[in-house]
Amino acid sequence: MTVSQNIASVLGIKTVGIAGAGGLGSNVAPALVRSGVGKLIIADYDTVSESNLNRQFYFANQIGRPKVEALRENLLRINPRAAIAVHHCRITEDNAGLVFGSCDVVVEAFDKADEKKWFVEWMSLHYPEKPLVMASGIAGWGNMETLRIQRSDNVYICGDQTETEGKNVPLLAPRVTLVAMMQANIVVDILLKDSTL
């Protein structure tokens, strides 16, 4: 078999969870579908709004719809055979295990820092062995060299980790997508690790 075929056979049996379907999650998901990841489990409580279209993987005719449903539709246009399970809900301590417990890797793609904090603390407590790929610090433009990856055990944090709150630094497609691709790239790396390709 070729390397590409080996990659397809490894990724095809993997499940990746994505917590949040905004600028990070909605861009991580298509990269993973295109890479051939077998199953995605995506959770988000929000609906598509016009202000999302500058950086999130949605279209104008999807405004008002739950993000997870619109995203599922878009991902199935890429690969109609992809398995995309979606949950239109807020992730809490009560459902996080049910939603993400079966995943090989989980992507943290929340918006707010306090959501990121409880999620990494909860995951580290309940699923310390499960790789968690997070993002922190994605606002602005340029400054690519400040984007980095910090690893702490099974937690990977992508971004510049620089506070911008109160400074009116907008979220723009290039930098948000860059960090989303860093996350997707780490996920693929983790999933292919230990495989003979």
Add this chain to the structure above:
Amino acid sequence: MTITLNNRTETFQTSPMSIAQIIEEKNYRFRMLVVKLNGRIISGDDYPRTMVHNGDRLDIIHLVSGG
């Protein structure tokens, strides 16, 4: 003492030091932190009373909104 702070070797004049003292000495002015000492999450209330010793591994992650 010499510890591993965010995967880098770092030496401090005093030993042991509390997590709060290390945050102060490093001049971290972060609002939302996740702190792991030897792989274990330490909650914010415990920063002043959790001591870091020579050879420990300390990870301080800064979480910023945006996603």
